[in-house]
Amino acid sequence: MTATLLAGSLALATACGTAPPTERASASVPAKPPAVSNPGVSNPAVSVPVTTTPPNAPEEGPKPVKPTGDAINVHKIRWTQAKAVSKGKKVRLTWWSGVEPCTVLDKVKVKETSKRVTITLYEGTSPKARNMSCIMIAIEKTTTVKLKKPLGTRKIVDGAK
Numbered sequence: 001m002t003a004t005l006l007a008g009s010l011a012l013a014t015a016c017g018t019a020p021p022t023e024r025a026s027a028s029v030p031a032k033p034p035a036v037s038n039p040g041v042s043n044p045a046v047s048v049p050v051t052t053t054p055p056n057a058p059e060e061g062p063k064p065v066k067p068t069g070d071a072i073n074v075h076k077i078r079w080t081q082a083k084a085v086s087k088g089k090k091v092r093l094t095w096w097s098g099v100e101p102c103t104v105l106d107k108v109k110v111k112e113t114s115k116r117v118t119i120t121l122y123e124g125t126s127p128k129a130r131n132m133s134c135i136m137i138a139i140e141k142t143t144t145v146k147l148k149k150p151l152g153t154r155k156i157v158d159g160a161k
Contacts, residue, residue, distance in 0.1 A: 008123025056097035060096050062142035071106035071124025076160035079121055091116035094142045095117060102134035108145050109159065119145060 079095040097103050104126045111118040121143075 025148050026112060029054045047137050062140040065100075065141050065143055067107045067143070068104045068126060069107060071104050071122075071126060074106045074124035077121045077123045078160045079119070081118065082156040082158075084151045084156075085144065088147075088152060090144050091117070091119060091151065091156060092142060092144045093121065094140060095121060096138045097123060097141045099135060099137060099139060101129040102132065105141065105143060110145055110147065111159070112148055112154075113131050114154070114158050117147065117151060118157045118159045134145055 077095060077097065079093045081094040083092045083094075084090070085092050093108075097105075102125055103123055106122045106124045109120045109122070111120075
């Protein structure tokens with residue numbers, strides 16, 4: 001009796017972690033669904049595609065932001081790209097940053113000379129983030145600044161370097 005009970009427990013324990021192949025979840029849709037014998041009844045064995053992007057995920061590309069002017073612990077931040085737009089009358093800056101309200105663009109300083117345009121981004125923490133846990137994840141942000149004169153042949157320089 002003890003041997004039978006032991007053998008039954010062993011068989012039950014080894015079978016718990018495995019499911020028949022038809023019951024396993026699948027992340028792909030077959031190219032051609034299997035034939036259904038009864039056209040009025042759907043086939044439960046057909047799998048549905050699994051998406052990794054949540055339905056309310058943000059659009060692709062850098063997130064456009066504007067300076068808040070009220071951040072605390074403000075510091076310079078380096079940008080990764082500067083591109084002249086609007087016929088050189090504006091410059092679009094792109095950089096990597098943290099999520100809001102933990103990391104916000106406080107201000108942008110622009111210094112123009114005849115040979116160069118120096119643009120400095122300043123980030124900090126929004127006062128709204130007080131007593132808030134902040135996740136450590138990087139997101140790409142962008143902002144556009146207006147120049148006094150069109151860029152022309154002047155060089156764009158990062159003021160945070």
